[in-house]
Amino acid sequence: MDSTWLVLLSLALGLVVGAGFVWLLFSATSRSHRATEIVNPSVPDGVDQVLEALSTAGIVVDPSNNVVRASPGAYSLGLVWNAALSQPRLVELVDQVRHTGDPVDEELELARSALGDATIQLSVRVARLGSRYILLLADDRTEAVRLEQMRRDFVANISHELKTPIGAITVLAEALESAADDPDQVRHFSARLTSEAARLARLTQDIIDLSRLQAAEIVPHAERVSIDHVVASAVDENRVLAESRNIELATGRHSHAVVFGDESLLTTAVHNLISNAVRYSPDKSRVGIGTRLHDGVVEITVTDQGPGIPADDLERVFERFYRVDQARSRATGGTGLGLAIVKHAVQNHGGEVRAWSKPGSGSTFTIRLPEAEHITTPPLTPAAVAQAQGERTT
Incomplete structure (x- = not known):
């Protein structure tokens, strides 16, 4: 009888100990799951796919203001750094929405980074996402x-x-x-x-x-154009003005280069460069006009001996109505649109225009165009290429 009680007591103790062990194991497992959820929080279904599809910035923030999800656009705009919002103002908006529960829309001008003074213009919307998260959407309106x-x-x-x-x-x-x-x-x-x-x-x-x-956007009726003829016509149009101030228009050897384009537009572009060079050159000086063909690129350069252009102004000389010297430009009869016309005429021919200058040593403007022998169709601008690609995909 005693031995039976001992067996039963042993069995009871074993069941108690086993149950306790199972409870401890279940408790530990539950804590582990909760810890995993905290470290690797899950966001509502479909949010990841939406963020991936966004061309603008999309960011999901947890209750501790950690960034748990972000679209590629958020990183490219520099809004996320080390899994956190990099802009204090964005943190303030997130905290405001978390406190009030009401969505917020705001137009912001923010520094792109701490390394420079460049800014970005953002249209921001912040709202709750479920009960735990905050969703921040930012549209880059800098260019607009x-x-x-x-x-x-x-x-x-x-x-x-x-x-x-x-x-x-x-x-x-x-x-x-x-x-x-x-x-x-x-x-x-x-x-x-x-x-x-x-x-x-x-x-x-x-x-x-x-x-x-x-x-x-593009030259509507492009034909084969002789660059030597374009330069000769532009020089003739400026010869009277140059001779009235004893300025020599010096041209180099013929390049025999041919491009696809509109001869009148190209002549206008070169004429504007020569006219600018003559207006800003001192009397009895020299303006050089040269052409060169190199690796399928036709270059037309116009060099003067004028006062030059400061480095800060050089990047803006192709803007409409921008003048380095307002008083002198008006005195010489300039409209402020000549270089802007040059830029757009050249771009519509698939080329580019560059400017170099050193104050006190004059300036050089260079038009670069694709040679006709290296292209089988008239050149397209980037906008026209994008439009053509879009038409092929539809």
Whole structure:
């Protein structure tokens, strides 16, 4: 009997110990699962796929403000660093949404990085994602803001540029009327009136040409064009102005290069470069115009002996209405659109234009175009290439 009780007691103790061991094992497993969820949090189904598909920035933040998911765009904009939001203002917006529960929309201007002064313009929306996470979406509007600013500047500049000759014509017309009995004054005011009218005509034509170039994207009816003929025509158009100031227009040897394009547009581009060089060169100086064919690229260079362009201005000389020296540009009759026309005309031919300058030593502008022998069809701009690719995929 005693031995039976001992057996039963042993069995009972074994069951208790086994049950306790199983409970400890289950408890440890549960803690391990909870720890795993904390270290590797799961986000709602489908969020990963959505973030991968986003072309803009998308970020998922956990309750500790750790970034648990982010789209490629978030990294390219520099919004995420070491699994955390790199911009303090974004952290503030996330905390605000977590506290109030209400979505937030805001336009932000943020530093792209701590290494420079470049900024980015973002349209940001922050909202809850489930009960634990915060979703941050950021659309990069830097380029859109820049283009809008350029549009406003263009309207303001063109209004100012048109106002000057129109005002001068009005004043001169009144002066001409009051001086009707004085032949010398009539001739003087008439010459001034003609000059201002010509300036207004040039400005109007430049605006028309630039608008046409920006709208066309590509040369609509490209033909084989002799670069030697283009350069000769552009030089002839500037010869009278150069000779009036004893400036030599020196041309190099013929390149016999041929490109696909519009001869009148290319002549206008080269003419504008030569005209600029003559206007900014001192009297009795020299403007060099050369052509070269190298590795399938045709280069047209125009070099002057003028005052040169400071490095800070060199990158902006192709902008519409941008002038290094406002007073001198107006005194020489410049409209501020000549180099912008050059840039767009060359780009529409699949080429590029470069500028080099050293203050006190003059400037060199170089047009680079693909040689016709190396292309079988007229060149396309990047925008036209993208459009053609899109049409093939639809």
